[in-house]
Amino acid sequence: xxxxxxxxxxxxxxxxxxxxxxxxxxxxxxxxxxxxxxxxxxxxxxxxxxxxxxxxxxxxxxxxxxxxxxxxxxxxxxxxxxxxxxxxxxxxxxxxxxxxxxxxxxxxxxxxxxxxxxxxxxxxxxxxxxxxxxxxxxxxxxxxxxxxxxxxxxxxxxxxxxxxxxxxxxxxxxxxxxxxxxxxxxxxxxxxxxxxxxxxxxxxxxxxxxxxxxxxxxxxxxxxxxxxxxxxxxxxxxxxxxx
Amino acid sequence: xxxxxxxxxxxxxxxxxxxxxxxxxxxxxxxxxxxxxxxxxxxxxxxxxxxxxxxxxxxxxxxxxxxxxxxxxxxxxxxxxxxxxxxxxxxxxxxxxxxxxxxxxxxxxxxxxxxxxxxxxxxxxxxxxxxxxxxxxxxxxxxxxxxxxxxxxxxxxxxxx
Numbered sequence: 001x002x003x004x005x006x007x008x009x010x011x012x013x014x015x016x017x018x019x020x021x022x023x024x025x026x027x028x029x030x031x032x033x034x035x036x037x038x039x040x041x042x043x044x045x046x047x048x049x050x051x052x053x054x055x056x057x058x059x060x061x062x063x064x065x066x067x068x069x070x071x072x073x074x075x076x077x078x079x080x081x082x083x084x085x086x087x088x089x090x091x092x093x094x095x096x097x098x099x100x101x102x103x104x105x106x107x108x109x110x111x112x113x114x115x116x117x118x119x120x121x122x123x124x125x126x127x128x129x130x131x132x133x134x135x136x137x138x139x140x141x142x143x144x145x146x147x148x149x150x151x152x153x154x155x156x157x158x159x160x161x162x163x164x165x166x167x168x169x170x171x172x173x174x175x176x177x178x179x180x181x182x183x184x185x186x187x188x189x190x191x192x193x194x195x196x197x198x199x200x201x202x203x204x205x206x207x208x209x210x211x212x213x214x215x216x217x218x219x220x221x222x223x224x225x226x227x228x229x230x231x232x233x234x235x236x237x238x239x240x241x242x243x
Numbered sequence: 244x245x246x247x248x249x250x251x252x253x254x255x256x257x258x259x260x261x262x263x264x265x266x267x268x269x270x271x272x273x274x275x276x277x278x279x280x281x282x283x284x285x286x287x288x289x290x291x292x293x294x295x296x297x298x299x300x301x302x303x304x305x306x307x308x309x310x311x312x313x314x315x316x317x318x319x320x321x322x323x324x325x326x327x328x329x330x331x332x333x334x335x336x337x338x339x340x341x342x343x344x345x346x347x348x349x350x351x352x353x354x355x356x357x358x359x360x361x362x363x364x365x366x367x368x369x370x371x372x373x374x375x376x377x378x379x380x381x382x383x384x385x386x387x388x389x390x391x392x393x394x395x396x397x398x399x400x401x402x403x404x
Contacts, residue, residue, distance in 0.1 A: 008356060020379045029327045032320055046302040098382040118383055148363040149353070171371055173364045175342070177349040195356065197349060202376075239345040242338050 007192040008179075012152025013140035015175070015237070016167060018114055018122040018203045018219065022101055025119070054082040111218045120221045123241075125228055126160050127216040131183070136218070136228035138237065140196055149174060153199035160217065166204040175200050175240040178233055198240065283404040 026034065047055070105113035114122065126139045141156035143149060150172050157167065174197035181193035218228065222241050225234055354361040 010356060010360075019376070021383050023379050023381055027327070029323055033324045036317060036320055043304070043306060045304065046297060047304060052302070099385040101382055103383070119379070149360055150364070168371075168374070169368075171368045172366050173346060174349040174353065176345040177352050179352065195352060197353065236345075239341050242342065 007190050009191065009194040010143035010149070010152075011140045011194055011196040012143055012149045012156055013138045013196050013198050014124075014153040014157045014169075015138050015198055015200050015241075016124040016157060016161075016203055017200065020120055021118045023119060050082060054086075057081050057083070111220060111224075114219055116219065117221055120243075121241075122219040122221060123225070124160075125218045125220055125225075131186075135230070137233070138198065148172070149197050150199060153197075153201075157201070167201040168204055169199060169201040174198055176236055178236045180232070198237065200240065286402040286404060289400070 101118065103115045103118065104110075105116040110116060116122070124139060125136050127134055128137050128140065129135075130137070139156045139160045141152060141159055143152045147155075150169060154169065157165065176198040178196040178198070179193065180196075181187065182191065187193070220228065222238070222243055225237065229237065350361065350364060353364055
């Protein structure tokens with residue numbers, strides 16, 4: 001049966017999130033509490049085997065010094081002391097250098113790189129032409145009859161990033177909606193405006209070298225979204241983004 | 244020499260053997276049934292049993308007693324922590340609430356548009372669970388890091404009931 005032409009055009013947009021790779025820095029209260037917990041645990045604990053060994057060896061050293069080399073052990077027997085072991089372990093730790101938590105991309109503020117801000121979520125923004133304006137948006141594509149909205153969003157992702165990205169889409173249902181009416185110039189009775197449905201996905205592969213990014217793109221955090229998105233759009237997008 | 248069957252000693256032996264074997268089998272079956280009926284033995288939880296060597300008196304740590312200022316500081320810090328966690332929890336709940344509201348609104352609008360798309364959207368996504376993710380670490384992975392060789396031998400005791 002012929003359906004009445006709907007006045008709203010449907011778009012499916014994909015909010016692709018790169019999940020954080022490192023932990024966020026602790027707040028002041030969290031650090032104080034962690035220190036307190038460590039102290040309480042130390043106070044309530046008993047000595048471990050290693051500590052008992054250390055205490056006994058210190059006692060033995062002290063006795064040996066006081067009684068002026070009264071050796072009850074055979075001289076020439078090299079015994080590894082617990083303190084030596086501790087020093088050795090400390091040295092080994094100092095020799096190891098971990099990767100830095102702030103990367104080069106952080107320092108250069110290179111917003112196209114995925115290696116920036118490893119402790120927060122990064123979202124993909126692309127520059128798209130809507131009407132006669134070039135806007136920064138979450139990648140969106142118009143819905144075609146015959147496909148579900150989720151496949152529209154997947155198609156949007158594939159259009160901008162190529163087919164080879166691995167992303168886990170969280171469910172079949174949209175997370176948010178942005179409704180807008182076209183400017184009066186192009187508005188007609190059966191073409192009032194557009195509804196953009198947002199879907200969320202987590203980026204699984206961290207390597208996007210195979211992605212063919214044609215348009216301008218950016219990876220931004222939730223706080224930086226305000227620099228690029230318009231206020232109404234931003235309001236709707238912020239509703240479904242957890243920090 | 245008889246060539247026709249005769250009931251002599253050898254045959255009796257076989258009967259007795261058969262009967263003895265039958266009696267043995269029955270005894271075994273009774274034992275098995277008794278063992279099965281008895282309640283299964285509890286598996287000891289190793290974490291709950293303190294070994295005797297750890298209750299020695301020389302193991303007790305000797306530390307100076309806490310000063311008054313220290314106890315005060317601790318109590319105030321615990322109160323601050325309580326407030327901090329409460330605020331954090333409220334913020335999380337608010338965020339989840341806003342998430343759910345946004346989704347409901349989107350689904351409502353979708354329903355107004357087309358029932359078919361709405362039904363497709365509220366269908367369960369089979370491929371979503373089980374969802375696995377490696378948690379964030381303290382530092383990002385070091386490129387070209389060669390971890391030291393080693394073998395891990397598992398010595399946990401396994402109990403069967």
